[in-house]
Every structure is written in structure tokens, then in C-alpha cells.
Amino acid sequence: MEVLAELEKVQTQILRRIRELELSHLSQDSSASLSDSLDADDRMVSTTASSATVERLSAILRANSVGDFTFKKVPLDYYDCSLEARRDLLGAASVHHLCKSIVLVNTQAQSHVTDCSDHSNSKYYVVVVQYTARFSAEMVKNFLYLLNDGVIPKKKFNLRLAPEETSAALTGYEHNGVTCIGMKTDIPVILDEAIVKLSPDFFCYLKQRSAYDGSYEMSSNSSDLVSLLSCVLVQDR
Secondary structure, eight states, X not given: OHXXXXXXXXXXXXXXXHHHHHHHHHHHHHHXXXXXXXXXXXXXXXHHHHXXXXXXHHHHHHHTTOOOEEEEEEOTTGGGSOHHHHHHHHTOSOGGGBEXXXXXXXXXXXXXXXXXXXXXXXXXXXXXXXXXXXXXHHHHHHHHHHHTTTOSOGGGOOEEEOOHHHHHHHHXXXXXXXXXXXXXXXXXXXXXXXXXXXXXXXXXXXXXXXXXXXXXXXXXXXXXXXXXXXXXXXXOO
């Protein structure tokens, strides 16, 4: 009888353990399903946000009589690709037609210069440059000095990359996704004159990133961009 009782006890423990394993497995499946569902929701939100941005920027361009532009969707690993591969993905004329927008802050601006209300003497600037060109803060400094007719000392111009959080707050765009169109703040835009001299006059300068849906690159004529944003041109080196 003692042997039977012991056997029954062991069987009960085995059945209890099997039940615990079943419940654990069901719980994991449920968590995985919930996680997949949340990921799907995130992807949908991200895709919708990207599409909405493209629609908003398209509306801005059309409203300002810019009709010759295009958005092209690129894969998630686009920014890991070489410039040659990016050129091919976009169908750009050359790697020199690939450009980027960066936000600069004048760290030595006069004490009363705290915003972008004066485009000639602003606290912040957006500079559009080619990926193939070497960005020169000194060149921009000299340009701004001349733009202000030498009235403001050169030492009051010291252009540096704005902190990521500052760039996002000013433009409304995330890191590596800044474009000079549709920004939250009316930041003065400086365009490298070399871009205007590109042939054909159709360059890529907008990056709208999505963690799930790839990115969008926009192309348009530089003349249209200059007219739309009242860009100032830094003389070609």
C-alpha cells in the first residue's frame, strides 16, 4: 500500500508539472502574439506618418508653384549603401546630385541673437550641401560676415552642428531626416552654389525616414528651391 501511495504521489507531481508547462507555453504564445500585434501597429503608425509627411510636403510645393519634383521610396538600409548605390536607387544623374540638409548653430552669436527672426544674422541656419563636398564652417562664417557688410565682427560667427534635440525641435524632423522644406521654424537656408551649377538641374535633398517603412528621398530643381525658400547662395569654392 505504501508503494502504491508513493507511486500515486509521483504521478500527481508529474501531472502538475505537465500542467505548469502547458500554461507557461500558452502564456508565451499569448505574449508573442501581443508583441507581434504591437509591432504591426507600430509599423502602421510609422508608415502612415511617412505618407502624411510626403503628402504635406507635396502640398507645400504645389502651393508654391513647384511642379517638377518627385519622391522615391528607398529600402531601410539605404543609408548603409555607398553613394554610387544610392545614386542608382534614386536614378540620380551622379553622386554629386545627392545632397543633405544640416542644422548649424552660431555658438558665438551676439547676446540679443537668440532665434531666426533676422535671416542675415540668425542663431541657427540650415545648410544644404553635397555629400561629395567637404563642408567648411569657415566658408559659411566668411559668407555671413560679408552678408552683414562686415558690420558684425567675424569672431561673432562660429558655426557648429546643432545638438540633435535642438535640430529636431526647430525642424520637426528626426536625426538624418532633416529637410529644408516644411520645417517647424522659419530657419534661413544656405545653399552651396555648386548645387545650382549641377547639370541636369535636378538634385536629391530630402530624407523622410521611417523605422519600418524605409525612407523617402525627394528631388527637384535647385532654381525652384531657391525661389521657394529665398535661399542665400554660398559661392562655390
